[in-house]
Amino acid sequence: MKALILSGGKGTRLRPLTYTGAKQLVPVANKPILWYGIEAIAAAGINEIGIVISPETGEEVKAKTGNGSRFGVKITYILQEEPAGLAHAVKVSQSFLQDSPFVLYLGDNLIRDRLQEFLAKFQQQQLNGLILLHEVKNPSAFGVAKIDDRGRLLQLIEKPKDPQSNLALVGVYFFDRTIHQAIAEIKSSPRGELEITDAIQTLIDRQYNVQAMQLSGWWLDTGKKDDLLEANHIVLDDFLETKIAGNVDSDSQIYGRVEVGKGTQLINCTIRGPAIVGENCHLENCFIGPYSSIANDVTLIDTDIDHSVILSGAKIVNIHQRIVDSLIGQRAQLILASKRPKAIRFMIGDDCKIELMS
The missing domain is CATH 3.90.550.10 (Spore Coat Polysaccharide Biosynthesis Protein SpsA; Chain A)
Structure with a gap:
């Protein structure tokens, strides 16, 4: 066969x-x-x-x-x-x-x-x-x-x-x-x-x-x-099991089934599972909501994400509005320069850079 x-x-x-x-x-x-x-x-x-x-x-x-x-x-x-x-x-x-x-x-x-x-x-x-x-x-x-x-x-x-x-x-x-x-x-x-x-x-x-x-x-x-x-x-609902291999600081909180890969740093973050964060990521001052998948080598700073998939090498910085129902490509960069509406949705291809201005 x-x-x-x-x-x-x-x-x-x-x-x-x-x-x-x-x-x-x-x-x-x-x-x-x-x-x-x-x-x-x-x-x-x-x-x-x-x-x-x-x-x-x-x-x-x-x-x-x-x-x-x-x-x-x-x-x-x-x-x-x-x-x-x-x-x-x-x-x-x-x-x-x-x-x-x-x-x-x-x-x-x-x-x-x-x-x-x-x-x-x-x-x-x-x-x-x-x-x-x-x-x-x-x-x-x-x-x-x-x-x-x-x-x-x-x-x-x-x-x-x-x-x-x-x-x-x-x-x-x-x-x-x-x-x-x-x-x-x-x-x-x-x-x-x-x-x-x-x-x-x-x-x-x-x-x-x-x-x-x-x-x-x-x-x-x-x-x-x-x-x-x-x-x-x-x-994520059917198969995810809790596994914390990265470094989670004392100001971070994890609820539910969450996987964090080795080499990843969580600084003052909240993650609500089911959610998965890959290896060698840097997350700082972030909220990661349920049903989110973050691949390897991702940087997230001052960002809220819910029900989204972030591919490897992506960088999202200073996003103070929730990113929901989004698919962000490999090595894409998303930077917010000022306040925007309460929620934003994206489908961003590989190697893009997007800066949102007022």
């Missing part, structure tokens, strides 16, 4: 942040989104992973993620020259996959369920395909599945105007080698891509055994700012 994680694409919904970086490396609770998928796959006992990368961000993904040794797996990187669809990504990975069954995992998705249960069903029943589904409130915005009462997949409908179900396709699929022939038979969609849904529908039409299972836990698509903030909120 192998795994194929897709970590290409242009990340247009997270721009300007993703002009300079891969969307799959944006952190949730101070861990790149991509790494959650790798860890889930490794926990399922799959140790051969191919990661599909793009020319624009592939080197960053390789440099940050490495050869897989930190996860106990072997990673092979596969270049997809252009974003020509999920099925196209599988097609260019065929030399890595060969005839092995595999799990296809979209690198910007997060799921609460463990993969072991789904993998066991796929293997024990010798399925040709297994598709994971999740109930959604707005099925017209997703690919929707129609299934029978035995869980057999009957039809896939992409963004239907009149949905026959509220079961959306999650970005996790299990396939055997028959998917390669199905991909070879399909044509590009009107948007010029080879669609994995078309390949799955081909398997269904050819009477292959393709089934579906529903997730019991949450599913998070992190493609937009608000989605990423919600993912950060949920992951």
